[in-house]
Amino acid sequence: MTVLEDQGTVTTTAPAVTLRGVTKRFGQGPNILDDVSLDVAEGEFLCLLGASGCGKSTLLSLVAGLDRPTTGTVEVPGGRAALMFQEPALFPWLTASQNVELALRLRGVGKKERRERAQELLTLVRLKDAGGKRVHELSGGMRQRVAMARALAQDSHVLLMDEPFAALDAITRDVLHDELVHLRQSQKLTVLFVTHNVREAVRLGDRVVLLSSRPGRVVKEYEVKIGQPRRIESPEVAQLSMTVTDELRAEIRRHGGQS
Amino acid sequence: MSLLDHRANDDLASLEAGLDALESNERKTLPRWRRWLAATWPPLVAVALLVVVWQLVYNAGVLPAYRLPSPSDVLASLRDQWQAGTLQQATWNSVRRGGLGFLASLAIGTPLGLLVGRVRSVRRAIGPILSGLQSLPSVAWVPAAILWFGLSDATIYFVVLMGAVPSIANGMVSGLDQVPPLYLRVGRVLGARGLASARHVLLPAALPGYVGGLRQGWAFSWRSLMAAELIARSPDLGLGVGQLLDQSRQLQDFPGVLAGILTILVIGIAIELCLFAPIERRVLRRRGLVAATS
Ligand SMILES: Nc1ncnc2c1ncn2[C@@H]1O[C@H](COP(=O)(O)OP(=O)(O)OP(=O)(O)O)[C@@H](O)[C@H]1O
Ligand SMILES: [Mg+2]
Numbered sequence: 001m002t003v004l005e006d007q008g009t010v011t012t013t014a015p016a017v018t019l020r021g022v023t024k025r026f027g028q029g030p031n032i033l034d035d036v037s038l039d040v041a042e043g044e045f046l047c048l049l050g051a052s053g054c055g056k057s058t059l060l061s062l063v064a065g066l067d068r069p070t071t072g073t074v075e076v077p078g079g080r081a082a083l084m085f086q087e088p089a090l091f092p093w094l095t096a097s098q099n100v101e102l103a104l105r106l107r108g109v110g111k112k113e114r115r116e117r118a119q120e121l122l123t124l125v126r127l128k129d130a131g132g133k134r135v136h137e138l139s140g141g142m143r144q145r146v147a148m149a150r151a152l153a154q155d156s157h158v159l160l161m162d163e164p165f166a167a168l169d170a171i172t173r174d175v176l177h178d179e180l181v182h183l184r185q186s187q188k189l190t191v192l193f194v195t196h197n198v199r200e201a202v203r204l205g206d207r208v209v210l211l212s213s214r215p216g217r218v219v220k221e222y223e224v225k226i227g228q229p230r231r232i233e234s235p236e237v238a239q240l241s242m243t244v245t246d247e248l249r250a251e252i253r254r255h256g257g258q259s
Numbered sequence: 260m261s262l263l264d265h266r267a268n269d270d271l272a273s274l275e276a277g278l279d280a281l282e283s284n285e286r287k288t289l290p291r292w293r294r295w296l297a298a299t300w301p302p303l304v305a306v307a308l309l310v311v312v313w314q315l316v317y318n319a320g321v322l323p324a325y326r327l328p329s330p331s332d333v334l335a336s337l338r339d340q341w342q343a344g345t346l347q348q349a350t351w352n353s354v355r356r357g358g359l360g361f362l363a364s365l366a367i368g369t370p371l372g373l374l375v376g377r378v379r380s381v382r383r384a385i386g387p388i389l390s391g392l393q394s395l396p397s398v399a400w401v402p403a404a405i406l407w408f409g410l411s412d413a414t415i416y417f418v419v420l421m422g423a424v425p426s427i428a429n430g431m432v433s434g435l436d437q438v439p440p441l442y443l444r445v446g447r448v449l450g451a452r453g454l455a456s457a458r459h460v461l462l463p464a465a466l467p468g469y470v471g472g473l474r475q476g477w478a479f480s481w482r483s484l485m486a487a488e489l490i491a492r493s494p495d496l497g498l499g500v501g502q503l504l505d506q507s508r509q510l511q512d513f514p515g516v517l518a519g520i521l522t523i524l525v526i527g528i529a530i531e532l533c534l535f536a537p538i539e540r541r542v543l544r545r546r547g548l549v550a551a552t553s
Pocket of ligand 2: 162
């Protein structure tokens, strides 16, 4: 467990994701992100926390290469990062395993290998028997797991996650938290996880970065020195969540008259 | 630690299995023939009622018999046409023309729809014209077509094309418009660019709208064909159902006229029910867009 505690403080290896002075605005609008600098270390689980509309999804699209920063640089030295969207966004005309296979196919993986690898990945998220199901036949939690398998199929060690569990009920979410922590360990992933749920951030992250709203800036960072496996109900998680929530509220209050 | 890890892992596995079992409900579907029966009997009853009312009106003598023939007169007329072989011949001719015309419309309308849907300048230029054309009854093209092509097959196919191409193209356009931008972004994250993106994301996502357009395109093909056949008559043109109908009118053969209308209706419905409805249902059901029991 001490090993895990140390992970948050690893700074010697090259970062897996680097943002330097990143500013983003759409057209002539105001800055959505303002001078954001952030490093995600190799193997780190970083939670990005911010109120709704503060630019979290925007930041992830920049890292995923779906959009360019207005100024500043975004680097992902390992190549393309995998992204899991806010909604599962599986293709409804494909089965669960075809969804995973498509990710492999677009990477140029051969047909036979595709099938095997998709089956492997589905087994990894414990959906080995659900491969033939269509998306609408899966429950919300199962969909997110297929989406997770599809993201893993991109074979990138950097996984970006945009509030992937926000739409799930608390019980399913809790189970998927365990699942994610497990996967991250077994697959040696670097995770940049976006959420507006403080407890979720503290439950999962090695580090929690607080983002302000309008414009989005990094305001505070917390090292989470609690060993995994953690429980979301544990007093340690609750304690730190309280501190973070207070800071978040103070941050929101600064906008005073606006809301 | 690792033993503990395994235990935790097994726990998690069984927990997830439980959740999955709770959340996914296996739907029991009725056997195929039961579903078929359930879908078939209401319209059959409705048609039977209509025939009964018709017979009653006939019996009451509201209109003289030469203005309103009885159902059995119409049936007799159909039988005569069948025995003479004209019914089969006309049906075959019309279905062939309708089918060929539809296929040609498909070949033109699909790329046209793609262009209008994806290229902004083309859309600005042709988009409004295309939707305008859709509301123009294609009969309006018959006189012009006769002047251009004379009384030939070309006239008929031209009218069919003008009827069906806008529907199919517009179906494609609306299919493309309905593709959620999220799917395209997902495609890009997965590494789909250009042609791969069109093939694996854009086109499959646009399919429901496109299939709806095809269905409407067929309806327009058939209507336009009948309009053309009713007006453009010549011995050079093979006998179609529309021409058969017009022949009956000229002979003041009222049962024949009703038999003609009935034939046109039945062929249109049959092709719609046997071909397009199942395709559309299949596409939608695979995506969970219709309830499996309906
Ligand atoms: N393409 C765009 N054009 C213009 N404005 C945009 C665009 N995308 C996002 N925005 C604006 O940027 C701001 C941040 O959006 P973003 O989706 O990144 O927030 P978020 O933190 O992910 O919010 P949520 O928690 O609700 O998902 C919002 O005010 C939004 O209106
Ligand atoms: Mg968002």
